[in-house]
Amino acid sequence: MTDFEPRIVAFLCNWCTYTASDLAGTSRIQYPPNVRIIRLMCSGQLDPIYVAKAVLEGADGVLIGGCHPGDCHYQSGNYKARRRVAIIHQVLEQLGFDPDRVWLRWISASEGQYFADTVTEMVAALKEKGPSPFRRQWSV
Amino acid sequence: MDGWLEVHDSTEQTINRLLETLLTSGVVDGLLVPLRTPDGRNAVPTLVRDPALLERAAPLAPVLPVNGATVLGRITATGAPGRVGAVLRNCELRTAVELSKVQQVLLDDVLLIGMDCLGAYGVEDYARLVEEGLDAVTPALMAAREGGVEPLPGYAFRPACTMCERPIPGVGESYAPHIAIGLLGVPNDERLWVSLRDEELGEALGLEPAEEPAGRIEAVRALVAARTAERDRRFAAFHERVHDASSLLAEFATCILCQNCMRVCPICYCKECIFRTDVFDHPSARYWDWAARKGGVRLPSDTLLFHVTRMLHMAHACVGCGMCSDACPSGIPVADIFRTVGRAVQARFGYVPGRDPAEEMVIATFREDELRELGER
Ligand code: SF4
Numbered sequence A: 001m002t003d004f005e006p007r008i009v010a011f012l013c014n015w016c017t018y019t020a021s022d023l024a025g026t027s028r029i030q031y032p033p034n035v036r037i038i039r040l041m042c043s044g045q046l047d048p049i050y051v052a053k054a055v056l057e058g059a060d061g062v063l064i065g066g067c068h069p070g071d072c073h074y075q076s077g078n079y080k081a082r083r084r085v086a087i088i089h090q091v092l093e094q095l096g097f098d099p100d101r102v103w104l105r106w107i108s109a110s111e112g113q114y115f116a117d118t119v120t121e122m123v124a125a126l127k128e129k130g131p132s133p134f135r136r137q138w139s140v
Numbered sequence B: 001m002d003g004w005l006e007v008h009d010s011t012e013q014t015i016n017r018l019l020e021t022l023l024t025s026g027v028v029d030g031l032l033v034p035l036r037t038p039d040g041r042n043a044v045p046t047l048v049r050d051p052a053l054l055e056r057a058a059p060l061a062p063v064l065p066v067n068g069a070t071v072l073g074r075i076t077a078t079g080a081p082g083r084v085g086a087v088l089r090n091c092e093l094r095t096a097v098e099l100s101k102v103q104q105v106l107l108d109d110v111l112l113i114g115m116d117c118l119g120a121y122g123v124e125d126y127a128r129l130v131e132e133g134l135d136a137v138t139p140a141l142m143a144a145r146e147g148g149v150e151p152l153p154g155y156a157f158r159p160a161c162t163m164c165e166r167p168i169p170g171v172g173e174s175y176a177p178h179i180a181i182g183l184l185g186v187p188n189d190e191r192l193w194v195s196l197r198d199e200e201l202g203e204a205l206g207l208e209p210a211e212e213p214a215g216r217i218e219a220v221r222a223l224v225a226a227r228t229a230e231r232d233r234r235f236a237a238f239h240e241r242v243h244d245a246s247s248l249l250a251e252f253a254t255c256i257l258c259q260n261c262m263r264v265c266p267i268c269y270c271k272e273c274i275f276r277t278d279v280f281d282h283p284s285a286r287y288w289d290w291a292a293r294k295g296g297v298r299l300p301s302d303t304l305l306f307h308v309t310r311m312l313h314m315a316h317a318c319v320g321c322g323m324c325s326d327a328c329p330s331g332i333p334v335a336d337i338f339r340t341v342g343r344a345v346q347a348r349f350g351y352v353p354g355r356d357p358a359e360e361m362v363i364a365t366f367r368e369d370e371l372r373e374l375g376e377r
């Protein structure tokens, strides 16, 4: 599985992690091109259905990026996102799907390097795990 | 206040007389109680205002055609003009507690009346046993005196009932109703064990105060233990069956996506569910893209998405009422699945659906100092 390139769907908060990804780009920080970014106004805006959709469509990983605790632009969106991610992890695990394919990371707007490092780390971890078991499932 | 209520005539008539007293004395202005349908083959929740109708009341009929909390919502959520006494099974009672947290039931206007649940049959089975001229209530009460809860020979309870570890109102982290009527482990042909929230009501009902008998405590304990064991057996069986993508797909292979499970689920209360919109009516070309990527695409698409999303949205509050399994035309054990998943989610948050209306639903709140392991490297 050496030529396996994981596909990551990233849901990033406009005020922090999305800006960090932008910063990584403009600062020419290298990171793997495996991530498809979807910008949200807040991590708390993420309905778990989008994560489920990505997972069932065969995304190898899902990254959710929000502001550090206490820093949410809308006060508490990231705390709500954190609960939802805990629920997502529990549900996926019960269904026999590796919950560690869904990552939550707090990455502030100035942490371009940390964003790049996170993507690099996640790509490496997913290469270890191999392709999502849903990648080739046509009967979902 | 706890005590004995003397049985006159029959157990059911005694309960019906209690209900009548509540209505005629003005403690409540209406009663939500199962009435036998005119043909007798079903017992359906009915909002009763005329005491004469209580002649048809069947509070002990072992059938559950709808989760009573759903209909309790209909008659309270937008403001009840009076107080309703709601006769509910304990799964329905726990559902009412959950729905009150999201303003789908207003408990302010409700006098909750619970009863030991001696199990229920599917609607079809119940109709059949009535057609066969069988009496389901008398043998159930007889068995309950000795602490037994068994279906009639040749019949089976709804699967959800066999794994229900909270059949007794107020017991095992379930919310205590205003009136709880005990049938299990007591001589229910002579007297009923009644627990009340408010003393005054005890006088009005002619209750004789007493200590809870040891035989009842033991019978309740034994029933809960047996049900818990069956629940855990079903949880284990689910994990045995479902452990990866292929086996998960197999679990739902026969799903026809009728969405019955969602329609009858009392916790799925949203009026504008995304699955009833055109969000999943994709442009034709999209299906061709998916088919190109995966080799093919099952149609209608998004069957598993429907179920997994429902789990993500509501399993934290699944009360295990089993309406979903009853409604599934394909015999998929939906309640087993949702209870298994729900238990894991609930455990993570120390949440027990139906425990206390003062608690907030898992997704309605958060704590700053929780789940610290998430979000950090
Ligand atoms: S998922 Fe099934 S068992 Fe759970 S609350 Fe809904 S109908 Fe009841």
Ligand code: SF4
Residues within 6 Å of the ligand: B254, B255, B256, B257, B258, B259, B260, B261, B262, B324, B327, B328, B329, B330, B331, B332, B334
């Ligand atoms: S009721 Fe059964 S067949 Fe219908 S959508 Fe639910 S699981 Fe599928």
